[in-house]
Amino acid sequence: MTGTLTWQHADDRPELLAEPVLAAVGGTDRVRVAEIDPELADTAQFCEHYGLPLGTSANCVVVAAKRAGEITYAACLVLATDRADVNGTIRRHLGARKASFAPMDETTGATGMEYGGITPFGLPEEWPVLVDEAVAAEPEVVVGSGLRRSKLLVPGKLPAELPGAEILPLTR
Template identity: 70%
Template sequence: MGVDWSAAAGTLDVTSALERLELLAEPVAAAVRELDDEQIGVTEIDPDLADTAAFCEKYGSPLELSANCVVVAGKRAGEVRYAACVVLATTRADVNGVVKRRLDVRKASFAPMDDAVQLTGMEYGGITPFGLPADWPILVDSEVAAAPAVVVGSGVRRSKIITPGELLARLPGAEVLEGLGR
């Protein structure tokens, strides 16, 4: 295996996601199969501890190696434009600056939970940059891209993906942006 997941994994045992596709939401499993990269790890967790702060506290995963993926929506000329933003858990996505400019919209905000769940085919609290709709940009903060390993959602609340940040920066539709996380 070419990656050391231990810094981000805390006390969890991580396995290649390719060997445990049943731990992933269907669109995530499809994306992982297509990428066919052993650097994508997965670990099972208590679904009640899927939220970042509770997860990090319970499993000893550092907040600075956990990344949140949020769905943002903005409108331009009646068209809704979506994007996923991936930022470290120690920061917040600059929705009203960086994201609004990138989407070229007058106003951007977090997408309503029901919309995010329906459009991604993932559970709320488990949304991940893997397996998102192909026409969405995936905006990755430069600090996430530089991390040796980060924890992200798996599409479901009962597991987490651990992977090098540079792999997230190489996902189809990914764009690395300075200052996305503030």
């Protein structure tokens, strides 16, 4: 699954990864990166332009969960063809009274990543990473690189190997 992109080992193109992402994936040959037009970073446009099926891309959304006045964040990784069940499964799993997508400025500020490039790799250590079981079942998925100008190609199970990661049914 390559579409029209040229995928290279991430270590060969470190300038295509946000700093926290490079720190998280550097030194592994399981992560490849491809440079893209940053105007095409949004999943649907990306897949159409570069000839990849939508179901081979996984979106990483950051959820803000609130309980007793405290806000905690979690990253949720779901296939682009699916919708994360934020107010059901995810909210209950996090033990929150209320859950919603985290505001863009909070997400980018806390992660050191660009909006449209958020990825499960290199997130703050205290954030749980919830990986939908459909993502983990894919041989390879395309995810963000932390920057809008590139994407990562990784084994579907790799995000589930991150510290604090869990595989769950996250979609409705």
